Amino acid sequence: MSLPEFKLLRPRTTEEAVRHLREHTSNVRVLAGGTDLIPSMRQKLFEPGHVLDLRGITAMRGIRPQADGGAEIGALTTLREIERSDFLRQHYPVLAEAAATVASPVLRNMGTIGGNICLDTRCLWYNQSLAWRKGCGFCIKKDGDLCHVAPGGMKCWAVFSGDTPPALLCLNAEIEIVSAGGTRRVALRDFYTGLGDNYRKLQPNELVTRIFLPAEAAGYCGVYRKLRVRGSIDYPLAGVAVVIKRSNGHVADARIGITAVNPAPLLVKEARDLLVGKAVDEALAEAVGDVAAKTAKPLTTSALTPEYRREMIRVFTKRAVLAAAAN
């Protein structure tokens, strides 16, 4: 499978990059690590006239602890750097752990945190070659007007399969979005739409440049648990991030994020109320697992059966809560 023809743009600064984006708005794809974009381009999921290679923008790299105790992470920071960062491992362990589970070491050396946040949603009927999709019939997400996962409906259920976003949601992370028109800052939880096709609120002329981790989220005990068939390489088939802050043996604050079971990574809304003020035990952890499983709506977008993946959200949430509380 050959790559479609395109013109490679290699800006050195963010300003230059957004200028390119403004110029080629509807005909450009952004490349950060390329681990997701390149295979998708070979499958002809994207055939942009221009590819905007951000890797020359050094200002978009690096983890910068802030004076207030929070941190700022450049969108081009590799997942490997996040996984290895002593600062993050100490203050935001859930993020370092989630980053460490992404794909395989080789891919983490290339893949970036910004790319993981913007990761295209995935579906067994979508991440296929052009010949395959022609054989099967095109779907809503690309070139078609039906959904193979939920026939009859007009909603796309392609599943969000990033590992770090549930952790970032738990940390109340915000992201900086830059365009030629200016800069805006949004909470990550407001970034995703919940739709499989138009899955993020990012205009074609916009770029995610930085991630902010608030100071008040630092020091939470955090755990990420991921369901996958193999111990390496695989995307999550279900993922759970848990952060817990304790005082006097009781939960003072907690958040739970799930991934790979919905078109967006989601916070489990009821989890905080269930946990806060209580000492974590098996029964409580199970109750939290139940609400997490209710938030999950897995469908046949991925390997393993939906029912099993929902069940694993329950089990993994229970285990993650117990593990985070034991830290």
Next chain:
Amino acid sequence: MNDFSIIGKPIAMIDAAEKTTGAGKYTDDLSVPGMLIGKILHSPYPHARIKRIDTNRAEKYDGVVAVVVGKDAPNPYGILPVGHDEHALALDKVRYVGDNVACVVAVSESIAEKALELIDIEYEVLPAYFDPEESMKAQSDLIHDSKPQNVEKDYHHVFGDPDKGFAEADQIAEARFIANEVTHAAMEPHSTLASFELDPHTGKPGRLTVWSSTQVPYYLQHKLSLVLEMPMSQTRVIKPLVGGGFGGKSEVIPLEIIAAVAARKAKAPVKITYTREEVFWAHRGRPRTIIDLKTGVTSDGRITAVKARVVQDGGAYCSYGVVTILYSGALLGALYDIPNIQYDGYRVLTNKPACGAMRGHGTVNVRFAFESQLDELAAKIGMDPAKIRQSNLLQTPCITVNGLRVQSYGLPECIEKTVERSGWKARKGKLPKGRGLGIACSHYVSGAANSIIRSDMPHSTVNIKIDRDGGVVVYTGASEIGQGSDTMTAQIAAEVLGGSLARVRVIAADTDLTPIDIGSYSSRVTFMAGNATLRAATEVKKLIAAAAARKMGCEIEELIFRDDAIFRKGGTESGASESAQTSRGPDGRGRPSPHGSTESDRLTQSHGAELPTVSGHVEGQILRGSLQQKRKEEGPKNSMTFEEAVVAAIDFHGALTGTGSYAPPPEARGGKHKGAGVGPSPAYSYSAQVAEVSVDEETGEVTVHKVWAAHDCGRALNPVSVEGQIIGSVWMGMGQALTEEMVWKDGMLMNAGLLEYRSPSSVESPAVEPIIVESIDPEGPFGAKECSEGSLAATIPAIANAIFDAVGVRLHESPFTPERVLAALRAKKNAKALNLTEGVDPTSPIRFREHGGSLCFNGKGPERHALDPSRRETPSVAGSAD
């Protein structure tokens, strides 16, 4: 007897350096001047009639040289003489999604891909069959008109008296087992480069040369000549380095024929390399197999009878199917002593890619069922699972009830050793909750005793040429595919001739240069090509020995060939050439040795690229040296260097060549019943394995911690290579046991890529302790048998049995994915059931739902959405949306 200098030593593969440094060339690395790229258009429908193909627009696309379609090469072919049901490109019908329809030849891959979109085809969609048991009910719209009920072939064998056997049994177990479809996933995708030489007289394409990633160059040569209507002598097949085959390259794969047809039409060399998706469509893997198995045992553990009904989902073409279904039955025998066997096998056609031969061809899925059921029976009669296997050993040598001749039989030792090393007796049943041990056995042929094309020709022939430079060149048709066949050949030649490994050069698998060898499949190469090499080397050794004996004034029987020299037994070293005239002493094994180098010295020598120093008399100039040598000779000597002996032999005999061939002996070729030709082998390998696993009872995830794998390979010619093959077999078996499965929906392969197909990664790979058992086969070369396939089949049931030991659930369907394991655990505990079929098409057959196979169902068929662009009048052009 055991005093070998190269055989039995751990030796690096002779092609290891070029492979590890990247210097080695695989087919896709090759390029010839003027070479074009071919791309194949595949069918989007599982079953359809081609009403019209219009290639006009594609032909006019800038950069396209030719477009090839079915009528450019209409002759049918197939790997089996009874299964000539394939065409280079579809003539009138397509039979699976991915079937080959047309090929565009262009100056670049991207141009060829774009031109594919411009080929306009009108199809008439036909009802398709995806499930073998449904397919067997077909009355109309048959996949091949000549195969009623879509049954490719069925066999019904009865050996002994099964009814009487079951009547004698104290316990009988009966169950349905399903092994889902798996594929080889060799690292190198298939690739073929075809180039015609122009005939100098006519200017038309003349001789054809094909470089291809194949396990069977001679079969490819044969099929090319059939399809292209060219004499075989005008077709040369060369096999470059091959990056793994596992059976997936053991027959003629469509691209090999298509590339040649395309090169002829384009009048230019054409290379086609499959994408990974195309590799999955070409497939030829292990079929989904439904096994209804019934076994009876007495209360003291003796098997009284076995009855198996096997249905294989063979895909759309015959491929090796007839052989697969026969192996499934035949290899019920020759492992244990089973007096009564009834076998009903059905190879069924479905609208999916063709299944074929895959490592452990035919035996693996039935072995999973049998060894699982034997475990169940052991539990029923309260016998240790290792003991029940020891209670059913063959008394060898023997001929089994289904006509298989067994001579060497290392199974008892395999079982003993795995039981001992794994601490079976102390640990079985005493591990913590959720952790368990399981045992299983398997066996495999060391080459089929009957070739697929029935004839009396030798299965392997090897030529050896030795010239005055002292170099030994071995010409063998055997195909190195990573399993070590070239190294094995070099080892045997070097051992016989007493030379170092570096002295031997192997020229292999080039139909113009090398004598015929039917290929690298059914684990035949070491046994057959090895024997041929042994014979060729022995023949040429006789010539050298005759000359040397004359020179040394002694009898031929007095000579010893070793360490690049020829010695006279018991002779003193006076007058011997310098290289051999070092200190004397016993060798590593404490036997008297004609010279003093230690075993480790010899190993260094065989590893090194440096040839041993040539005799001082010769000083590197062989021709002049030999004259000087003649002049200087004073009376007979007690030793000669290899070079000196070769020069003498050429002086006496002229050219120094030897040839050897191998055909299995008539008494090993099996019985007389219909289908008796498949299963017989000159020798069988044996394997026993113990797996230690743990099961997470909340998630159903299975972790394999360790596998003890004993394998009887007759003699380990190269122990490190044997261990590698055992470890590889275990690992591949574990993939089928736990993660690998081809997932289908409406004839669409959902996971045609290595990301979603999920072969195990290094993270899941358990510790494997390979245990080599040497039964020294009376007919194998130096006693060797196969070691590459037999171990795989034991791994799957060993893991299944270990899961049973760990958590008490018996899995009847492979792979044992976490959801299947969890569903079984829930069912056992009567806990909240896990509904694996939620979201499954309710019209899908019950059998899929009850086995948790929610991802495999017979849904709405080939009907497409009305607005699907592939159904529109004018096909859309890729990229035109921009």
